[in-house]
Each structure stands twice: as C-alpha cells, then as structure tokens.
Amino acid sequence: MVLTKDETRIFNSITIASENDPLDPEFPSDDPKFPATPTYPINVSGFSNVLFKDESHNPTGTHKDRMAWEMVVTYKQFLLAKKTGKISFLPQMSIITSGSAGFAIQTQLKKYNLPNLKCLVDIKLNPAIKKALEKIGCEIYEHDLSTQSFHWREILTLTHNPQGIDITSSEALDPTTRFYDWLSYEIINSSPDYCFIPFGTGNLYENILNINKREITTFKHDPRFQGDIKKLRQCHFIGASTNNSKSKADKLYSPHLPFVHYDEQWIRLYKYAGFCGEQSNVHLLEEKYLDDAIKLGTKLRLTFEPSGIAGLAMLLQMKKIIPKNATVLIINTGKTKY
Numbered sequence: 001m002v003l004t005k006d007e008t009r010i011f012n013s014i015t016i017a018s019e020n021d022p023l024d025p026e027f028p029s030d031d032p033k034f035p036a037t038p039t040y041p042i043n044v045s046g047f048s049n050v051l052f053k054d055e056s057h058n059p060t061g062t063h064k065d066r067m068a069w070e071m072v073v074t075y076k077q078f079l080l081a082k083k084t085g086k087i088s089f090l091p092q093m094s095i096i097t098s099g100s101a102g103f104a105i106q107t108q109l110k111k112y113n114l115p116n117l118k119c120l121v122d123i124k125l126n127p128a129i130k131k132a133l134e135k136i137g138c139e140i141y142e143h144d145l146s147t148q149s150f151h152w153r154e155i156l157t158l159t160h161n162p163q164g165i166d167i168t169s170s171e172a173l174d175p176t177t178r179f180y181d182w183l184s185y186e187i188i189n190s191s192p193d194y195c196f197i198p199f200g201t202g203n204l205y206e207n208i209l210n211i212n213k214r215e216i217t218t219f220k221h222d223p224r225f226q227g228d229i230k231k232l233r234q235c236h237f238i239g240a241s242t243n244n245s246k247s248k249a250d251k252l253y254s255p256h257l258p259f260v261h262y263d264e265q266w267i268r269l270y271k272y273a274g275f276c277g278e279q280s281n282v283h284l285l286e287e288k289y290l291d292d293a294i295k296l297g298t299k300l301r302l303t304f305e306p307s308g309i310a311g312l313a314m315l316l317q318m319k320k321i322i323p324k325n326a327t328v329l330i331i332n333t334g335k336t337k338y
Contacts, residue, residue: 196311
C-alpha cells in the first residue's frame with residue numbers, strides 16, 4: 001500500500017520536533033517554544049507569592065491544544081503505517097466533548113487536511129458551541145450523556161464510527177503521560193509548594209503527578225526538567241472539581257468519569273511513596289468561591305472561563321489552611337476562542 005499524493009503531502013507537512021529537547025520543542029507547531037505559555041505573578045489578597053500559569057495563550061485558547069497536537073502526531077504514525085502496508089485507510093477519531101477538546105482537535109485536523117473529528121455531545125450542550133464545532137468541520141452526534149458511562153465501543157457506535165478510534169478512552173494514546181507532558185514540565189519547573197489544577201477528565205492532573213513521580217524517582221532527568229526535587233516531593237497538588245450539575249464550571253462536571261485513573265487509593269499510594277505532598281487531593285469546589293475567583297480574575301484582566309479558573313477558586317476556598325508565604329501556582333486552563 002502506498003500513500004496518495006495528498007497523503008504524501010500531508011505526511012511531509014507534519015513536522016515533529018524532538019520528543020523532549022527544550023531547545024527544539026514541538027509545540028505549538030507554528031511557533032514552537034518552551035515554555036509554550038507564560039507564568040507570571042498575580043495579586044491575591046493574603047498571599048505573598050501566587051503564580052499564574054496561563055494556558056489561554058494557546059492557539060485556540062486552552063490547554064486542549066496540546067492534546068490536539070498529539071492527535072496530529074498520531075495521524076502521522078497512521079500515515080506511516082499506511083505507507084508500509086499495515087493499514088489500508090486512515091481511521092476517523094471519535095470523542096466525547098463539551099466543546100474545548102473537540103474544537104482544538106478539529107482545528108488541527110483541518111489545518112493538515114486530516115479526517116474530520118466525530119464528536120459525541122450532550123443533548124443539552126450550548127447551541128452556540130455546537131454550531132461552532134459544526135462550522136469548523138466536526139461531525140456532531142447528540143445523546144443524553146447523563147444516563148450512564150459509555151464504553152469505547154458504545155462511543156464508536158453512537159458516532160457511526162465502527163472502524164475508528166475513540167480517543168476519549170484509548171490507553172494506547174498514553175493520555176496520562178503524553179497529552180500534557182511538556183505542560184507538566186513547565187508546571188513542575190516552578191517548584192511550587194502548592195499547585196491548584198482544574199480537574200475535569202483528570203488527564204491533566206494525572207499527567208502532572210506522573211511527570212512529578214518520574215523526576216523524583218529517576219537517576220537520569222529529562223532535559224526539560226529544571227525543578228527542585230526536594231520541594232517537589234513536598235508539593236501539594238490540589239485538584240478542583242464539582243458535583244454540581246448547575247455549576248458555572250460546566251467543563252468540570254460529569255456524572256460519569258469512566259476513564260479516569262485517579263481515586264482515593266491512587267493518590268494515597270503517591271503520598272505514601274513520597275511522590276507528592278500529603279495534602280494532595282481532589283476537592284469539590286463551592287460555587288461561592290468560584291464566583292469570587294471570577295470577580296478577581298475579571299479585576300486582574302485575566303483571560304479565562306469559569307472551569308479554567310477553578311484552581312484560583314480552590315485557593316480562595318482553602319485560604320485559611322494555606323501558609324501565606326507559600327509559593328502557590330494556579331493553573332488556568334484558559335478559554336476557548338470559538
């Protein structure tokens with residue numbers, strides 16, 4: 001099996017830099033740099049050293065752009081497999097999305113003329129978001145996602161994609177070590193005492209802790225690593241989630257998270273083994289603190305959506321137990337530029 005002229009052109013257009021050379025980064029593809037997004041201080045009353053990791057600077061405005069690039073890399077691997085006769089066609093990808101991931105991935109697929117993304121969305125998804133996804137080329141399939149968790153086979157069936165790949169669940173894509181590995185290094189290189197992270201699918205939270213574990217336990221550090229091992233062993237990684245279906249942080253709410261690895265035993269093992277600080281955990285966010293974070297973020301002229309700034313909200317919620325002189329890192333996952 002050989003590639004068509006169009007497929008050959010696509011294959012050659014996907015330029016993948018190094019896997020881990022900070023002097024030759026892979027993201028973003030149009031203007032690679034490391035770090036890819038800025039970290040800067042913000043003023044939060046009662047604290048002397050709060051840093052803000054701002055993923056709103058990514059191409060479509062969120063950290064999902066990093067995952068989207070990995071899907072392009074995966075397609076280059078598919079093209080290579082087709083070139084060598086291992087497969088006869090390029091499979092389409094399916095995903096459950098509330099908007100940001102679908103928009104980011106389809107933006108990249110469209111840029112490289114790759115097969116359109118099949119998106120399974122909730123029947124209550126904001127019509128404006130659905131329209132934006134359709135406009136950029138996503139194939140939309142609606143379903144009530146609150147009724148049950150969905151197996152990958154069901155996702156492919158509901159998106160009319162029996163020969164495709166469900167990227168919501170696929171462990172073969174290494175979502176907890178690959179999707180956000182560069183971002184995770186950008187984060188742990190700040191060597192904070194506390195790191196506050198929005199927790200939706202859980203992939204970002206798991207990625208950060210897995211990279212932290214890797215650097216704490218390795219004898220040969222990744223060249224991207226510039227952190228302080230002693231501090232990172234004690235760093236408290238705090239996830240911010242919600243079980244409120246009416247929360248403004250709608251990207252963090254899901255009645256079912258069937259593909260997340262995080263659970264009480266998972267984080268307990270990490271704490272017992274010294275891979276993170278003893279306060280590391282995922283907490284439920286109270287809406288009043290989210291409202292306070294939105295007000296503060298607006299005052300500071302930050303670019304965010306409620307889900308993206310949930311880390312700041314969790315800092316405000318835990319304010320009484322966080323040392324005032326601690327180095328605090330807030331991860332802002334951004335706001336999609338629909």
